[in-house]
Amino acid sequence: MREKLTIIKVGGKIVEEESTLFKLLDDFAAISGYKVLVHGGGRSATKIAALLGIESKMVNGRRVTDVETLKVVTMVYGGLVNKNIVAGLQARGVNALGLTGADMDVIRSVKRPVKEVDYGFVGDVKRANGAALGELIHKGIVPVMAPLTHDGNGHMLNTNADTIAGETAKALAGLFDVTLVYCFEKKGVLRDENDDDSVIPQITLEEFKQYIADGVIQGGMIPKLENSFGAIDAGVSEVVITLASAINSGEGTRIKK
Numbered sequence: 001m002r003e004k005l006t007i008i009k010v011g012g013k014i015v016e017e018e019s020t021l022f023k024l025l026d027d028f029a030a031i032s033g034y035k036v037l038v039h040g041g042g043r044s045a046t047k048i049a050a051l052l053g054i055e056s057k058m059v060n061g062r063r064v065t066d067v068e069t070l071k072v073v074t075m076v077y078g079g080l081v082n083k084n085i086v087a088g089l090q091a092r093g094v095n096a097l098g099l100t101g102a103d104m105d106v107i108r109s110v111k112r113p114v115k116e117v118d119y120g121f122v123g124d125v126k127r128a129n130g131a132a133l134g135e136l137i138h139k140g141i142v143p144v145m146a147p148l149t150h151d152g153n154g155h156m157l158n159t160n161a162d163t164i165a166g167e168t169a170k171a172l173a174g175l176f177d178v179t180l181v182y183c184f185e186k187k188g189v190l191r192d193e194n195d196d197d198s199v200i201p202q203i204t205l206e207e208f209k210q211y212i213a214d215g216v217i218q219g220g221m222i223p224k225l226e227n228s229f230g231a232i233d234a235g236v237s238e239v240v241i242t243l244a245s246a247i248n249s250g251e252g253t254r255i256k257k
Contacts, residue, residue: 005034005137005176009165010183012040014244015085025085027247029092034137034176037089037096038145038165041081045073048080065120065158073158074100077146085144096142101149102156104132107164109149109157123149123157125164130171137176166227173235180236181252182224183244188253189225191216202254205229228255 008028014020028037042063046056049072057064065073082098089096101107101123109123136143145168147161162182169180188199203211208225211217217225228239232255242252 002175002177003034005036005172005178006031007036007038007165007169007172007178007180008183008247009038009161009181010040010244011161011185012042012044012081013185014183015039015081016041016044020244021084021088024244024247025088025092027245029089029094030248036133036137036143036145036168036172037085038147038161038168039081039085040147040161041073041077044081045069045076048072048076059117059119062119062122062160063158064118065122067121070121070156070158074148074156077158078148082144082146089142089144094142095140096144097136098144098146100146100156101159101164104136105129105150105152106132106143106145107149107159107167108152109159111151111155111157121155121157123151123159125149125159125167128164128167128171130173130175133168133172134175137172162224162227166231169231169236169239170234173231173237178236179238179240180228180231181240181242181247182228183242183247185243187243187246187251188241189217189221199251200253202256204256225255232257 014024049056054068078100086096086098106129108126110126112119112122112124147159147164149157149159169178172178191198191200231239239255240252
């Protein structure tokens with residue numbers, strides 16, 4: 001029987017405010033067994049960029065990463081945000097290690113090709129190194145992964161944190177019984193977007209297709225769920241979508257085969 005591993009992905013908003021960060025760190029520290037934390041940090045990057053006189057450009061909710069912006073996100077994601085989390089976990093008895101994809105070559109990407117939009121130095125994940133991460137985890141180290149990867153040619157790349165969490169989960173699914181938890185601002189996937197208590201407790205692929213056809217699931221939730229089913233197909237045991245404050249409550253939407 002394989003050992004359990006929990007991968008938690010949290011957005012920047014949760015880790016950038018002291019009150020929500022402390023609650024998250026307490027909850028994460030309370031998770032038993034092996035675990036990994038993947039975080040964002042977009043608002044901090046925007047704030048620091050503005051202080052440096054660098055304009056943040058967004059297209060369809062995604063950051064355009066030019067040379068100067070890449071310097072900022074590398075400093076903020078890999079430094080400020082990541083190390084604050086690591087320090088907070090150490091204070092709670094969690095032996096955390098902050099990583100970007102470049103560290104130990106754990107995640108390698110390719111620069112996103114230019115189509116309708118040139119996103120600049122943004123990475124599309126090519127591979128995650130499950131063996132290297134697994135070695136750390138088995139030694140009792142808790143990886144804390146920033147949304148940065150590299151291309152193998154000396155260049156850092158800004159990379160979507162949801163994608164990093166999903167690809168990390170897939171890479172580790174051969175070594176562990178993996179549960180991937182995506183934390184966001186709702187209690188789970190909702191039947192009615194205007195009713196926060198209308199959480200759908202469990203979704204199979206067939207049900208997902210029907211919910212789309214019926215217009216119950218739409219917009220940005222569709223790619224999030226497509227990524228979730230992609231992780232399940234790659235051997236991840238379970239994907240949960242829930243509130244950051246509910247990671248130990250058993251609440252949320254479970255994505256299963």
